Amino acid sequence: MAENGAAAGAASVRRARADEAERLAEIQELTIDWGELRNLGWRFHVLLHHHLITSPDAICYVAEKDGAVIGYSAWTYDTRRLYAGFRRTYGLRAAFAVLPRLLNPRNFRPLVRGMTYTKIAQPDDPVAEMLFFSILPEGRHGGVGGLIFRTMLAEMRQHGVTALKAATVTPGNMPAVKFYERHGFRKVRTDRFYADTQVDVYVLDLT
Numbered sequence: 001m002a003e004n005g006a007a008a009g010a011a012s013v014r015r016a017r018a019d020e021a022e023r024l025a026e027i028q029e030l031t032i033d034w035g036e037l038r039n040l041g042w043r044f045h046v047l048l049h050h051h052l053i054t055s056p057d058a059i060c061y062v063a064e065k066d067g068a069v070i071g072y073s074a075w076t077y078d079t080r081r082l083y084a085g086f087r088r089t090y091g092l093r094a095a096f097a098v099l100p101r102l103l104n105p106r107n108f109r110p111l112v113r114g115m116t117y118t119k120i121a122q123p124d125d126p127v128a129e130m131l132f133f134s135i136l137p138e139g140r141h142g143g144v145g146g147l148i149f150r151t152m153l154a155e156m157r158q159h160g161v162t163a164l165k166a167a168t169v170t171p172g173n174m175p176a177v178k179f180y181e182r183h184g185f186r187k188v189r190t191d192r193f194y195a196d197t198q199v200d201v202y203v204l205d206l207t
């Protein structure tokens with residue numbers, strides 16, 4: 001694991017701390033403007049990020065520049081196990097956090113999508129997955145994303161992971177598509193995400 005050791009320009013990369021859950025949720029909301037996760041509310045979003053940082057089934061790294069976190073990425077060794085752990089540990093608090101939001105029917109979509117994840121994933125999909133990857137716009141195109149990526153990939157390999165899935169890209173998201181293709185991912189299919197949106201599924205072979 002790299003602790004402040006790896007640097008792109010003036011940025012460095014390290015494991016996220018539990019007290020940074022709010023900052024990471026904020027970066028997610030600022031960068032993924034097509035995401036509907038935010039419809040589940042701020043408290044839910046922070047709980048989820050707390051889990052991504054602290055769960056033994058996930059790794060979460062931040063990029064820091066001049067003392068400020070400018071981006072992060074969260075990957076899991078096993079998506080189903082990660083979400084099962086979330087339900088076990090945060091289920092009640094998450095339910096209370098989401099409850100008021102469900103008065104608005106449009107907020108059902110991200111909830112149903114999350115709860116039916118295992119039906120959407122294909123049996124042959126890698127169990128390890130890149131879940132979140134966001135660099136603030138002012139920090140992009142300087143190699144920071146690449147630095148986080150290489151650091152996390154090394155940790156995944158150390159853990160014995162042989163393939164990685166990335167399924168969070170909307171087809172029109174060219175910076176992310178180019179990023180994944182440049183780092184060796186290959187597109188395996190296009191899935192429906194919500195009823196009116198699609199997502200390209202990428203796989204990176206680590207063998």
Ligand SMILES: CC(C)(COP(=O)(O)OP(=O)(O)OC[C@H]1O[C@@H](n2cnc3c(N)ncnc32)[C@H](O)[C@@H]1OP(=O)(O)O)[C@@H](O)C(=O)NCCC(=O)NCCS
Pocket residue numbers: 031032131132133134135136139140141142143144145146147168169173175176178179182
């Ligand atoms: C995808 C994303 C994480 C990439 O982060 P990034 O920090 O810009 O990544 P990098 O800087 O390593 O690479 C991006 C580009 O900068 C270029 N670059 C890297 N270092 C560079 C440098 N020193 N000088 C000039 N260009 C450089 C790379 O060649 C790359 O170009 P290309 O992708 O056009 O081929 C970022 O665009 C992002 O946060 N997007 C919004 C959220 C998102 O879509 N996330 C992924 C799907 S959920």
